[in-house]
Amino acid sequence: MTLHTVSDVLNRLDRSALRGTPPLLIAVGALRLRVKCSTPLRTELAQYFAEILTGDGPADIEIDILDGQSLDPAPDWIDWARDPGKIGRKDAVHDLADGRLIYKRRTGVTFLQSRAALVAFGPVRDNPSQMINFINTQILNTCLRDGWQICHAAAVTTPDVTLAIAGLSGGGKSTSILRMMDIPGTAFVSNDRLMVRSGNPVPLALGIPKHPRINPGTILHNPRLRPILSADRLAELTAMPAGELWNLEEKYDLIIPDIYGPGRVRLDVPLTDFWVLNWQRDETTPTTVTEVSLDDRPDLLAAIMKSPGPFYEDASGHFLTDRAPLDPAPYLAALQGVRVSEVSGRIDFDALFTVGKRLLGPDG
Structure with a gap:
């Protein structure tokens, strides 16, 4: 079955597991986002957005997150060019008549981005940071359409x-x-x-x-942040040449x-x-x-x-x-x-x- 429309994609996904799941309602400025997902990911997202969660009510944006589903056969993906200085393949896209599929090559997570439905699916439970990014992307998109x-x-x-x-x-x-x-x-x-x-x-x-998400150099430059690292890792990083430390890609939340x-x-x-x-x-x-x-x-x-x-x-x-x-x-x-x-x-x-x-x- 060829994927031409958002309906084609939705017809191949099972969203029944989300029925009856209490949604998360996130408030950012005047925007309200309702996110539906199953535990344990729901618990992790609730902890992450704890300071901006609000009571249930009307929402501007609805997001569904489904664990363990995929599209078979897979679409014909086209790689998205990365920013200057970045290497390796990261994102790929498949455009629909009324939306777009975005595939994360490193994790296997797929996103349906459209005005009709916003859905993340695949190994989502193992990739909570990409779910956070997807939620935040909807805030960004709405603001851009409103002139920000x-x-x-x-x-x-x-x-x-x-x-x-x-x-x-x-x-x-x-x-x-x-x-x-x-x-x-x-x-x-x-x-x-x-x-x-x-x-x-x-x-x-x-x-x-x-x-x-910060690099070790950020942690070393701020005594308040040093407890994020183990004593052994702090000692290793402190001994590292400044240039090597500056270029080290090792992220911490x-x-x-x-x-x-x-x-x-x-x-x-x-x-x-x-x-x-x-x-x-x-x-x-x-x-x-x-x-x-x-x-x-x-x-x-x-x-x-x-x-x-x-x-x-x-x-x-x-x-x-x-x-x-x-x-x-x-x-x-x-x-x-x-x-x-x-x-x-x-x-x-x-x-x-x-x-x-x-x-x-x-x-x-």
């Missing part, structure tokens, strides 16, 4: 200031933003995806609710309430400041934070902009291709009123923390 822009940025906030930090992958934005969480009165907004749109008097920002306590997450905020990390490990000049205009610095804007990826379907029902260019104009419009600064010189997290404390601290 997606930024590749982390962010923290206080009652008066919200600071977003962008940079190329591996540039230190996670390390920087988690250091800012040590400043009294700050709350976590986002680790990697930040939605922005124009507002009055300043633009609005919405964090995508994903806890940080950091659950914000576990480390910083309850009430330290705030997703819906005004946006006042944006720093773009353009510093270097081999630079000898001191770290500086200098205000700039993005109109004059397209190189810095490129570090902020982020493709929605293969899951995004626009308001007219069209999916992106992997070669669709990003348009700077909506970003420049959305960030009007935000104070943008370039971080240059040598990589010095202590120096950056000092500047951040002046901006975000009680006397900032």
Whole structure:
């Protein structure tokens, strides 16, 4: 049976196991998402999204997660081009007349992305992080259709200031933003995806609710995070050359309430400041934070902009291709009123923390 439509896919899936399963209702800003899945995955997702769960009620987005099902025969998958610098095959797609199937080659999980139904299926129980990403992708897609822009940025906030930090992958934005969480009165907004749109008097920002996945270098630079690692692994990493440590890909989950306590997450905020990390490990000049205009610095804007990826379907029902260019104009419009600064010189997290404390601290 050839897969041409969403109905073709749904007819080959069995969703009966979800009947009677209490859904999870997740609140992000004004959005409400209802997620149906079976235990033990349901318990894991409830723990992950604990701070933004709300009572049952109407939802803007409905998501079904099915364990252990597959499409046989498999569709004709087309590999999705990865971001510059990334290697290996990761995602593949099969376009339908009214939707898209996305296949994760490394895990075997498949996603149905459409306006009619949102379904994850396959070995979902073994891949909870991909279910979290799928849930968060629906928030991102809805915001994009409503005129928000997606930024590749982390962010923290206080009652008066919200600071977003962008940079190329591996540039230190996670390390920087988690250091800012040590400043009294700050709350976590986002680790990697930040939605922005124009507002009055300043633009609005919405964090995508994903806890940080951090590298060992981030942990070593912050004493508060060191208990995440065993004593033996800490000793091994401490002895590692700086360049090797910087490039080490070894991810650890950091659950914000576990480390910083309850009430330290705030997703819906005004946006006042944006720093773009353009510093270097081999630079000898001191770290500086200098205000700039993005109109004059397209190189810095490129570090902020982020493709929605293969899951995004626009308001007219069209999916992106992997070669669709990003348009700077909506970003420049959305960030009007935000104070943008370039971080240059040598990589010095202590120096950056000092500047951040002046901006975000009680006397900032």
